[in-house]
């Protein structure tokens with residue numbers, strides 16, 4: 001089982017990601033044969049990117065609308081990693097037909113992921129800090145997706161209506177949902193994704209949702225499939241590791257000082273989990 005981080009980091013990128021330390025400010029100085037480029041959106045000669053015939057992987061930071069237009073012509077790339085995209089309308093990105101991996105870290109201007117939904121060859125997709133986006137429907141059209149990560153910003157949760165569109169992603173192996181609040185409160189759409197093996201979901205759902213998800217995916221790994229996780233600091237009274245229960249709300253509890261509440265939670269979680277697993281077996 002690959003760790004989650006590998007699902008989201010294509011090999012071509014991880015080998016060369018040290019180049020991020022010094023993104024280019026002039027594409028004119030980049031060798032003709034370059035396969036990987038890290039640059040700023042404000043780099044000079046940005047249009048030259050589309051003439052680098054071997055370019056496969058592009059890491060780029062700080063993009064306005066004019067620079068985005070240039071980016072959408074770099075048709076050779078299979079991996080695009082963008083930081084700080086400041087573009088209300090992402091139309092044009094669908095021209096990048098070879099894209100298999102797309103990571104966009106921050107676009108607080110756009111209202112919709114529609115253009116991303118046109119990238120039919122995408123296998124890995126991570127979007128983070130799209131604060132105005134309320135619907136994931138376009139992502140549900142990316143039927144080749146093997147890994148998907150949707151995240152709010154560090155400070156603010158993303159608010160979306162439902163995970164239902166993701167039910168169509170039957171090839172999905174890894175799914176991550178961090179700092180995202182889902183209005184219908186349901187993880188049920190993920191239960192039918194039989195190939196999921198890595199699941200990471202922030203503690204924003206109720207006990208039953210987490211327990212049913214765990215029961216539906218006996219082969220998957222992830223903290224969100226456990227009844228509780230250690231939070232990494234000791235109880236002030238007894239020194240035991242404090243825990244957070246999978247039930248969508250604080251507070252943190254001490255498994256010794258608040259033994260009854262923690263045990264009761266574990267029992268209920270495991271009861272629902274087993275019940276769901278048994279149902280699944282009967283229907284198989």
Ligand SMILES: [Zn+2]
Nearest residue numbers: 235238254257
């Ligand atoms: Zn204690």
